[in-house]
Amino acid sequence: MGYDHIVAIIPARIKSSRLPKKVLADIHGKPMVIRVAEKVKGAGINNIYIATDSNEVTAVCKKFNFNYLLTPDAQTGSDRLAIAVKMLELADHQLILNIQADEPLIDPEIISKLAEVIEKSVSKGIFCATAIGKISNTENIFNPNVVKCVVDNNGLAHYFSRAAIPWFREVYPNVGDDQFVNLISNSVYHHFGIYIYQAGLLKKYANLAFSKNEQAEKLEQLRILDNGYQIQTVLVDAKPMPAVDTPEDLELVRKIYLEQNL
Numbered sequence: 001m002g003y004d005h006i007v008a009i010i011p012a013r014i015k016s017s018r019l020p021k022k023v024l025a026d027i028h029g030k031p032m033v034i035r036v037a038e039k040v041k042g043a044g045i046n047n048i049y050i051a052t053d054s055n056e057v058t059a060v061c062k063k064f065n066f067n068y069l070l071t072p073d074a075q076t077g078s079d080r081l082a083i084a085v086k087m088l089e090l091a092d093h094q095l096i097l098n099i100q101a102d103e104p105l106i107d108p109e110i111i112s113k114l115a116e117v118i119e120k121s122v123s124k125g126i127f128c129a130t131a132i133g134k135i136s137n138t139e140n141i142f143n144p145n146v147v148k149c150v151v152d153n154n155g156l157a158h159y160f161s162r163a164a165i166p167w168f169r170e171v172y173p174n175v176g177d178d179q180f181v182n183l184i185s186n187s188v189y190h191h192f193g194i195y196i197y198q199a200g201l202l203k204k205y206a207n208l209a210f211s212k213n214e215q216a217e218k219l220e221q222l223r224i225l226d227n228g229y230q231i232q233t234v235l236v237d238a239k240p241m242p243a244v245d246t247p248e249d250l251e252l253v254r255k256i257y258l259e260q261n262l
Helices: 032-042 055-063 077-088 108-123 178-184 199-205 212-217 222-226 247-259
Strands: 006-012 047-052 067-070 095-100 128-134 149-153 157-161 189-196 232-235
Touching: 006 032, 006 077, 006 222, 032 047, 032 055, 032 095, 032 108, 047 055, 047 077, 055 067, 067 077, 077 095, 077 199, 095 199, 108 128, 108 189, 108 232, 157 212, 157 222, 189 199, 199 222, 212 222
Parallel strands: 006 047, 006 095, 047 067, 128 232
Antiparallel strands: 095 189, 128 189, 149 157, 149 189
């Protein structure tokens, strides 16, 4: 299935404190940002732009035949996305897929499900959708690098946090109990860092000040919630795959590519 009505924009910032120039890191013959772009293309989205502040990144885009936008520096990936939307002069109703350039193991099926959900959400006045999955182990629930999401009965996001939320007061002190695993498997969700927005929301996002919760958690999606906009979640049957933040992450991703014959 094709999604010609969706434009994918992949923010690819060249600077990285823990792994310099990580978006250009080699993963079995191709730069990481290209591996991400190929995953997006594999989901049926052909209109893809890599938004970057680096001529080194634009060079690899040319080499592998992907469109690019040379953008000024931006504080977050979403801010860079908003700049790209303006540069492309996209209409407010245009749908935008956003995935970071350090997610080379993202499942294309997640992209497809988000594309289906956003159509229904827009008709309800909800202009952003993202993906969540069930957490079923204690290590991830207490890992600050695994972002958690609390949702309501309709799947609307209430909050995103690096903390263990919701907090089961009578269960978490006894994390070895079978009750713990049974309870969290249907109640605690991890967040996949991938979104589909309407361009109009991104244009508004660019004019919003950093929110208190965004600054506290270092999670840019909280700026949307903190300013009264809604985010629709879609529950997917997928495990969180490692993003690349450190040299150790990169080696793990390379290993998984070999094991899964990617």
